[in-house]
Amino acid sequence: MVEILREGPAPTSPLAFEERVRMRDGVRLATDVYLPTGPEGESEPGDTVLIRLPYDKSGAYTFIPLIAEYLMARGYRVVAQDVRGKFRSEGDAMLFVNEARDGYDTIEWITQQAWSNGRVAMWGDSYYGYTQWAAAATQHPALKAIAPRVTGTRLGEPVVVRPGDRTRPVEWAITYLYPLTWFHSQDVFHWDLDPERRPFSAQAEEAMAQLGTRSLSYDQWYPRAVHLPRFPSASPFDARPVPTLHTIGWWDNCAPLAWADVAEIQSRPAWALHHFLRIESMDHESYYLDDPDVDRVEERTEEQLRAQLPRMLDPALEFFEVFVRDRGSHADIPRVSWNLAGTPGMCAAESWPPSDVESCDLFAAADGALAAQRPDDAQTVEWVHDPAAPVPSSAENAFAFLLERPDESALSTRPDVLAFETAPMAAHVDLVGPVTAAARVEADGPVMDVFLRLLDVAPDGTALRIARGQVQVLRAEEGAAVDVDLGQVGYRLREGHRLRLQVAGSDSPEYLVQPGTGEEPWGAVELRAHRQRLVVGGRDGLRITVSVAAGAEGVIAR
Known part of the structure; x- marks a missing residue:
């Protein structure tokens, strides 16, 4: 018997009143309305911030009543809604498929209320960041701006299996x-x-x-994925663009989805013109790299939650002032605002990555070195992937990586983890932009997962992960050349610190472990250990390419 804890909806906040908003098919969605009051206790028509989420609009986890109170103090009406099938809302709980239509219908309902002036913005994280992209895809004219954080338009779907693929993404365990x-x-x-x-x-x-x-x-x-349409057309970016403040966290485990959206937006001039990027040193649950230890707790007090509201909400409020209230100019908003992790404040740029960054190639050697000089001779290094004893994930909760801010140095001592390391930096090096890797791999088993982790190793030996990427190799017995995207980074590597690149065949329980038999991991029964191999040196040897601020290449590549 599985131990299951059931959690229902919390009481409606005393600051709000609940409405039942009817969708086009008759389903009614539970909707809390928060209205700022004037001197006589009545609210005049004004701008509205809509938040559509599946995590209980009144619950402690998302503390929406505190957020609504903060937004009301800035003169906004706030509408918080349980999405279809969740908590107090009617209908079937179906991931992603109803959010575009329901978002449009909710915005339409807002515009018909006496307290609305017809202008709507949206805000929120993760799934309630996704509901913003879905609503934007419907092109409702009242939606003036959105501020999605730590999310992606392809959030949550299983990996697609296509005939002929040699590589594909590795499946998260959370997917199912x-x-x-x-x-x-x-x-x-x-x-x-x-x-x-x-x-x-x-x-x-x-x-x-x-x-x-x-x-x-x-x-x-499961067991056969049916990908139902999420948006009115194949891509939400087929729609008319909506001004967007798009926030990504350097340590957000969902960041690859967000960066995929950024890449598509950059390929569409109309959307790119309306897109403003913000990158912060945070994870998915809004823990920050520079949080003091007292705030690095799983259950934050109301005082702690209130203290973090300005950094969560003020950037969006400044954005809404321009694009919802028409106060100021879009030129007042940096096209890209980003934090160089390990330093205070925000940097500004016209594009991402900034135009003055350079690429630096580092090559792995059989002796464990990582340096600018490519070893002449190709050698093969190997390890045993044992699915019964996989390489452990470094954080207990992958969504709250910076809650733990784990020291990953011990992983490098495992026999099933390869580690390659640079010499100490002679000066500070700012890593800014994409990180990629290329290698040739093979295995005795039919499917091989390759996990790469880039770490900052301090002089005392502690190691902080600053970038990562992974890829799955099919028909691995044949060997394959793989390219691995380790994402984007903005990080100050300090003098005396080293870069370490870890290579492994598993990362459990965050990712489903390959059983070694070729079975799909969720339904696999038999586990079989097998050898996995990597080429270092020569033309096909492991290479990692980092982006560095201008002038730093000589320091990191010495």
Whole structure:
């Protein structure tokens, strides 16, 4: 029997009144309305911030009442809505597929209320960042600006398997667990997989049997994924552009999805013109690199939550002043605002990456060195991937990496982890821009996962992860040349520190472990250890390319 904790909706905030907003198909969505009051206790028509989320509009996890209070103090009406099928809202809990239509219908309802002046903005993180992209795709004229944070338009979908692929992304373990917990039905059901008991799919079936109902979203994705349309057309960026303040965290585990959106936006001139990028030294749950230890706690007090509201909301409020209230000029908003992690304040640029960065290639050697000089001779290094004893994920909660800010140095001592390291930096080096890697790999098993982690190693030996990437190799016995995207970075590597590149074949439980048999991991029963190999030196040897601020290449590549 699976231990399941059920959590229902919290009481409606006393600052709000709840409405039941009817969608075009008759389903009613529970909607809290927060109205700022004037001297006589009545609210005149004004601008509205809409927040559509699946995590309980009144619950402690997202502290929406505190956010609404902060926004009301700036004169905004706030509408917070449980998405279809969640908590107090009617309908089926179906991940992603109804958010475009329901977003449009909710905006339309707002414009018809006496307290609305017809101008709407949207704000929110993760899934309630996704609901903004979905609403923008419907082109409702009242939607004047959006401020999505730590999210992506392709959030959450299983990896697509296409015939002929040699490589593909590695599947998150949360992919199939999320629709069984947060999106099983109206309430949330907290339970954990037992990593020692396979198949995982059997545990999913046991949980649904215990609850007495199936998860529609799980059945949509497993065992055969059905990708239902999310947007009115293939891409949300086919729609008329909406001014967007797009926030990404350097340590957000969902950042690859956001950067994929940035790349598409940059290829579409109309959207690029309306796109403003903000990059902060935070993770998915809004823990920051420079948080004091007293604030690095899982359950934050109301005082701590209130203290973080300005950094969460002020950038969006400044953006809304220009694009919703028409006060000031778009030139007042930096096209790209970003934090160089390890330094205070924000930097500004006209584009990302900034125009003055340079690329620096570093090559791995069989002796564990990482340097600018490519070794002449190709050698093969190998390790054993044992799915019964995988390389552990460094953080217990991948979404709150900076809550733990783990020291990853111990992973480098494992026999199934390769480590390559530079000499100490002779001066500060600012890493700014994309990080990529290329290598040739092979394995005795049919499928091989390759995980790369770039670490900042301090003089005392502690190691902080600053970039990472992973790729899955099919028909791995044949060997394959792979390119790995480790994402984007903005980080000050200090004098005396080193860069370390870790290579491994697993990262569990954040990612599903390859069983070694070729079976898909969620339903696999048998586990089989096998050897995995990597080429270092020569033409096909492991190479990592980092982007550095102008003039720093000579320091890092010495």
